[in-house]
Amino acid sequence: xxxxxxxxxxxxxxxxxxxxxxxxxxxxxxxxxxxxxxxxxxxxxxxxxxxxxxxxxxxxxxxxxxxx
Numbered sequence: 001x002x003x004x005x006x007x008x009x010x011x012x013x014x015x016x017x018x019x020x021x022x023x024x025x026x027x028x029x030x031x032x033x034x035x036x037x038x039x040x041x042x043x044x045x046x047x048x049x050x051x052x053x054x055x056x057x058x059x060x061x062x063x064x065x066x067x068x
Contacts, residue, residue, distance in 0.1 A: 016041070026040060026041060026044075029044070
């Protein structure tokens with residue numbers, strides 16, 4: 001397993017490591033939207049957090065659809 005630092009980054013910056021499939025999907029989304037990869041990632045994270053504000057609190061979580 002990689003050794004990651006726990007030191008906080010300055011400002012509002014996040015460094016993420018994507019697996020190949022996730023990166024490919026983000027690049028395709030970027031191409032469709034015409035946005036930069038960074039902006040596409042930001043908007044998708046904001047959307048996820050607005051939909052699932054307290055994901056780990058099962059009392060507040062909405063029913064999530066399952067893939068069948």
